[in-house]
Amino acid sequence: MSVPAGFLPSAGSVGRALRVALPVAVLLALVPVVLPQYQAILLAYGLAMAIGALGFNLLLGYTGLLSFGHSAYFGVGAYAVALMVKYLKVGSMELFLLGAIVAAVAVTALFGVVCVRYTRIFFGILTLALSQVLWSLAFKFFWVTGGTDGLRVPTPSLFGGLVTGGGDKITFMSHAYYYYVLVVFCVCVSLMWVVVNSPFGMALQAIRDNETRAEFVGVQIWRYRWVAFLVSGVFTGLAGALWVPLNGLTTPDIMHWTFSGEIVFMTVLGGFRSFAGPVIGAIVFNYLKTYAVGYTVYWQLLLGSVLVALVLSLPTGIVGTAGRLLARFREER
């Protein structure tokens, strides 16, 4: 017997997704050629954060669990890289990514077992408390983690040493490293698209919409939530690993719960009810924060007002609002 329809993403839906994704990927690939170096580096930050937000949204948008502790997994990725530099003298980006994935799997598997037993507000507080455990360890064990000074991460070598920083760090970051981040970003987006459109992703959405009914159909809720937690955390850990060479430094700030709040912020900014929402939200948030910090010392006031206004008037975020406007525009025509 053939696989029943709907069990795998259909050829039509793959085609539709590619029709949007391919032009966007081409445009992103043109950025270092067309725009100044600074813009390319800024966008690389945004793309790295987008992977993290994409992972976060597997829990919020698809499983219906609001984590307030995703800074922990971002930090685990970043600190895994920094500790590999410090203790193992590793400099290869591929090994960094591998190390970050292993570390993120280990931490999220453990935290996940604890957290997925609860939902709603208790899930949020539990993830927050556990992320603060890691933050306080990074903060206090300064002889390992450098405390508030953090750990430095030098420019890595790409593709097993084929591409190295060599001379100018800015040129390296805005070209070779930008394309590296872009490739990993494309792989992650494709993977996540397959995950949310697979039977597994459908089961998560069924759990989100009606837990009791999903259990009746035979979905093992606990296990599905745990796997979703794992995948989500690993994506966010990968984002941390890609982010840390760009920043050149990792400090306990990225483990603090307020950074988790920023991850939630960017996801809601883009719209957590859509697949592309967190990606767009993360990139926009990155620009917003960078320019707000550069423009005024009161950037928190600015971002906080944006967040309150957003939640009050545009709860579906950028993507949801754009979709609604587009639909109205089509109706009028």
Place this chain on the structure above:
Amino acid sequence: MDVLLIHLINALLYASVLFLIAGGLSLIYGVMRIVNLAHGNLYAFGAYVTAWTVGTVAAGAPIGVLLLLVPTGAFAAALLGAFLEPTLLRPFYKRAEEYQLLVTFGLLMILEDVMRFFWGPYPLSASTLFEGFGSLSVGDSIYPTYNFLVIGVGAAAAIFLWAFIYRTKFGVVLRATSQNMRMASALGVNVNRVYVQAFTLGCFMAGLGGAIIVPSQSAVLGMGVDALVLAFIVVVIGGLGSLEGALVGALIVGVVREAGITWFPEIELAVLYLAAATVLLVRPAGLFGRP
């Protein structure tokens, strides 16, 4: 022996301030089912206002006058709360919890910068009051007298709150609303008014916590965010929405913190967070919470 006594007093000092912050947080959650992430900033706001009135506006005044000015922070926080609840929080009661958390997170960011705007990025102190009280001898050691005042205020607040909630008509209405908002509303309770009152009372407590501790420390940016996480630990251990829980949780956290700072400073915070996570696992509703 004296050292142990000093540690015990220090633990009580922590617990008093923590009870004021966490009690307010718990009261607000119990009545309104909202976890206010900006609650720590109301504590910081109280601290800043008192540091400003005592340390700057009335600097040089006699101790008695300064002491009378301490509650200004609490009243300012209460006023701020009475303004915030109807304007910002009320539209969110019918929406999902995620939005409530987000709007209070936005409020946290806004309040943090409002304080930076009014009082600048440098610490603001009101230490003349603290120093004016002098010190007492506890056995062979000396201990600041002001700290006893803080403990006294914490204890008084606990007793006053208990009497308020279990012995007055307002307390009955508050408890009824917390148990079943619809039924209370059907019986003629003005739920909107109860919400404003509960939120204002919660903010008053947080502001009082900041106001009484600020003479012995000083008001700094970021103190609210730090205090919020500690208050979270307290309410998670004690049970969200339970005042008895907040009291017991504050005592536990106070003792563990004092022991941690003395004997295991590296993992003091980690132990607290792990304790909270363990309580959540064993009794998700906390030691005193309703499941």
